[in-house]
Amino acid sequence: MALLEIEGLDVRFRTTNGLFPAVEDANLSVDKGEVLAIVGESGSGKSVSMLATMGLLPWTAEVSADKMAFDGQDLRQLTSRQRRKIVGGEMSMIFQEPMSSLNPCFTVGTQIDEMLRQHLGGSRKERKERALDLLAQVGIPDPKKRIGAYPHQLSGGMSQRVMIAMAISCNPRLLIADEPTTALDVTIQAQILDLLLELQQDTGMALILITHDMGVVAETAQQVIVQYAGRQVERQEVKALFAHPRHPYTEALLSALPERAGDQARLPTIPGVVPGQLNRPSGCLFNPRCRYATEHCRQVEPKALADDPARTLCHYPL
């Protein structure tokens, strides 16, 4: 049994124009010690599916799933009190913008302490020691001084380290990192990715990495799920994905990378844009932008074949 198992997850948002399906039929399973990347462009529903797992979506969201289990516990049946025990403790999340995810009114120490008090308890002195350990563990120089710092006194990289310290404070078994390095410079990004992978290897936790950066995927992930417009279009082991993408969207996305274009005068592009709420095409969601699309694609929605390990959402997988 995998650590986190999700089958048939649907998330719809109630909007003035009716229900908007942000995520449809998402499936994933991740086991301890695994690094899974979910990759996609903006609006592909990669964050929403993980927020749904954490139970952090607003009331306008309708979440339904055939299965949603963390360590055998059914996440759909939990009361909010039970959920709070798991979320932040055994299952933890890091967000994209470190600057705006920290509370500007409280010191870093107070914010880490809140996690420890909620989930682990212990005396004030023990908690403070643990907080200092955590800051040292995520590579913050001079933790004794920084524990009293307010978020505005820290750089982006340092804030993200504090977020990571908070997220791992209760020794989670699953860490979800939502674009953890997008707001950071490349040399700092490299430091943060190294830190996350080190922590993942030391503690054996599972890591789900949400990103839009194919470079980050290639350098960190073991398994990759590609999402497009709320649907998972394929999933593969990382080397196989980059060598033999099965879905035309993945293939097009990879060939649009400047470093893969070689000497061609112009980059291969994907025409058009990701469909929004009001212009969802019939049939396959990718068909207006797909260079292999046929009449069949325009009319019939593809289904993943049961015997396809990549679960490619395409009538004509490559």
Added chain:
Amino acid sequence: MTGDAVIHAVNLTRHYRIKTRPLAAPAIVKALNEASFDLYPGQTLAVVGESGCGKSTLARVLTMIEPPTSGQLTINGQRVELKEGEPPPKDLRREVQIIFQNPYGSLNPRKTVTAMLEEPLKLNRPELSAEQRRQAALDMIERVGLRPEHADRYPHMFSGGQRQRIAIARALMLNPKILVLDEPVSALDLSIQAQILNLLADLQDEFGLAYVFISHDLSVVRRIADDVIVMYFGQPVETGPASEVFTQPRHPYTQALFSATPVADPTRRKERVRLKGEPPSPLSPPPGCPFAPRCFKATEECIQGDPPLESVNPQVKVACIHVEKAAV
């Protein structure tokens, strides 16, 4: 190299005075230090570095939003003499246009596309009739890959990629020779990024534009740049043709930057050159070479003095005492 340089910059420097405490003497922040380069028509100069390295200050100086504290700037053969707070001469201002990173913030939400495109014409080409202006705007809309029905829409009705096309169209309305592109594709999705890069390449071929392309994304820079300036802490640390700098980075910072950039190829996972720490605060610069505190090659000598930018070969210049220089 075709013709004369459209930008000739010698030792461009821009310092800011910043009040740190009441009554204290203002601190000087050296945002840009001695940047020199030549830019030719049809060429792309990429300026690479991390936040706070002075890339955007360079953009502000080149677009004459701010005068340099010292150094010479010659645009289109004409020496720029700016005074603090004075607008630049109109004829020069027309030659240099800028495109910003965030197309959500750089377009006026209360103006239609044509109104935005016509505005520069109203100010600079008063001889044109309203009809001619509108026609020019419509032509440009088509040229940047938008459709005629987009002409009377407002910015909120467009996606990020389309907005960036509008920003490009607006910049081109006065037929400038130089475009300063400040991270033009970093706010865009990958599939849209390729479309905009291709558009920029097409426009460069068609109009012979010179680009100053400011970016932190090395895979993009490698693709489009002719020349590269790598900056750190306000200073150029390595300059040269892109082919040279990318195949053989010499400055330790350039090497670290390249090695930190993730490569989209899982079979090439590599050991990174690890950089410790973060860039220093501009209010308390470290002694000597500003990169020395994070540098893996740093020695005692490095904190003795700031290394000058010296030629390694006729094309490449590096500011590091540990890189072998050309024989004088």
